[in-house]
Amino acid sequence: MIDDCPEPNVKIDAGLPTVLVAAIALIDVDGRVLIAQRPEGKAMAGLWEFPGGKVEEGELPEAALIRECKEELDIDITAACLAPFAFASHSYEKFHLLMPLYLCRKWEGLVRGMEGQAFRWVKIRDLGEYPMPPADDPLVAMLRDFL
């Protein structure tokens, strides 16, 4: 019943620009997920996030993640190892975030915080101890159900 649906977080046609951000949940052999802390000087600094970033004009989300994983974490991934999992659709004050989240269990290299950001490998049940942007709440819930 539509009456049972919670209020949407967005007024339809709110006039906000939609920003496409690709995010990745890297999962290690122990089933832990990588999260990184947003560095000082960026919006939502200090919050923990799935690595990733804005998809550039003319870029595919998968290509954006390959690029961001190299830039932010110094690891190599391939599009073949990216499994589409879920997406976030969330209105912030200044833009609407559309953020596909991909799962990836295979990469080359050792994760390093290339922008000086902290990162952690976290058991999914412990993710709640790390404050994340509000857009991520449904994604964390879905990961918890899935992993």
Ligand SMILES: Nc1nc2c([nH]c(=O)n2[C@H]2C[C@H](O)[C@@H](COP(=O)(O)OP(=O)(O)OP(=O)(O)O)O2)c(=O)[nH]1
């Ligand atoms: N990467 C990532 N971004 C998220 C998550 N949740 C969430 O609301 N965001 C928002 C925060 C930012 O407004 C936007 C991502 O932008 P960003 O600043 O990381 O973009 P970027 O890596 O391309 O960095 P920049 O070059 O623009 O500085 O998406 C998340 O889990 N991961």
Ligand SMILES: [Mg+2]
């Ligand atoms: Mg980023």
